[in-house]
Amino acid sequence: DQQVKQNSPSLSVQEGRISILNCDYTNSMFDYFLWYKKYPAEGPTFLISISSIKDKNEDGRFTVFLNKSAKHLSLHIVPSQPGDSAVYFCAASGDDGGSQGNLIFGKGTKLSVKP
Amino acid sequence: KAGVTQTPRYLIKTRGQQVTLSCSPISGHRSVSWYQQTPGQGLQFLFEYFSETQRNKGNFPGRFSGRQFSNSRSEMNVSTLELGDSALYLCASSRDISWGYTFGSGTRLTVV
Numbered sequence: 001d002q003q004v005k006q007n008s009p010s011l012s013v014q015e016g017r018i019s020i021l022n023c024d025y026t027n028s029m030f031d032y033f034l035w036y037k038k039y040p041a042e043g044p045t046f047l048i049s050i051s052s053i054k055d056k057n058e059d060g061r062f063t064v065f066l067n068k069s070a071k072h073l074s075l076h077i078v079p080s081q082p083g084d085s086a087v088y089f090c091a092a093s094g095d096d097g098g099s100q101g102n103l104i105f106g107k108g109t110k111l112s113v114k115p
Numbered sequence: 116k117a118g119v120t121q122t123p124r125y126l127i128k129t130r131g132q133q134v135t136l137s138c139s140p141i142s143g144h145r146s147v148s149w150y151q152q153t154p155g156q157g158l159q160f161l162f163e164y165f166s167e168t169q170r171n172k173g174n175f176p177g178r179f180s181g182r183q184f185s186n187s188r189s190e191m192n193v194s195t196l197e198l199g200d201s202a203l204y205l206c207a208s209s210r211d212i213s214w215g216y217t218f219g220s221g222t223r224l225t226v227v
Binding site: 032034036041042043044045046047049051089091093101102103104105106107108 | 119146147148150157158159160163164165170171173205207209212213214215216217218219220221
């Protein structure tokens with residue numbers, strides 16, 4: 001039973017446009033959410049996080065939105081660049097000190113940004 | 116600034132053997148987590164160590180174990196290897212979750 005779901009296995013976007021990656025979760029105990037980018041043969045690279053007390057966090061071209069009532073979060077990349085092409089993972093954690101390191105990952109969305 | 120270092124990068128073992136993987140976290144990071152990545156299951160949490168204590172454990176059999184040393188370096192051990200243990204094993208360290216967990220490049224284990 002997947003607690004973190006990324007329902008779109010792939011997404012293709014034109015360079016310069018917005019990329020929107022979506023993630024749904026089922027466990028209302030999750031208090032922290034993170035997005036990672038992964039290239040083949042490398043470990044995931046941390047992009048941005050958001051705690052449940054916020055509904056938006058921004059870092060440069062990356063913005064994460066959290067809708068707790070819908071148990072949904074999204075990552076917006078504006079403008080998209082060809083170098084953003086990678087697999088993006090959504091992850092969730094219960095921030096109770098005992099399980100911060102237990103990140104539950106979605107299966108990932110492969111983003112392709114076309115020049 | 117040095118990242119998370121995992122050794123070895125690649126490993127081939129025979130079914131029934133045991134293996135030890137090593138992880139050196141970023142200096143100052145006391146939390147170290149281990150994950151298994153396979154094409155079918157994605158990234159799955161194995162366990163987390165903080166200040167030499169196992170703080171959390173995922174749903175893996177007892178053949179998977181780990182430990183953390185006083186310098187925060189961590190090892191994971193898999194005994195009685197099975198073919199299904201073939202995977203990319205990733206280690207991640209963190210100072211605080213708001214800064215995210217920094218992952219190493221992983222150890223690719225192949226069991227034959």
